Amino acid sequence: MEWRVRKKPGWLVPLPVGYGALTEVFGPGEVVSARDETTPFCFVESLYSIGQWCSPHHLQSPSELLWYVDNDMEKGVYRLNNDYQRSACA
Structure with missing residues (x-):
């Protein structure tokens, strides 16, 4: 493998942009050992x-x-979301 300098400026990077639900939303206090017992709760995974x-x-x-x-x-x-479309670094 040979290392080379990319000709375009800027870097492509992973961005955490939110969460996707893994379960339904549980009512306040339904999930044992949740951080608080007054907020609805849902198990999620990160979206990138x-x-x-x-x-x-x-x-x-x-x-x-x-x-x-x-x-x-x-x-x-x-x-x-971010609706920026123009390629500012191109």
């Missing part, structure tokens, strides 16, 4: 996406840094 790390000086406005909640409670998906 892939993104390109770009230096902030490539961005045009602060809103391009913002993430927002995009949950689908019926499917048990609790995640964050």
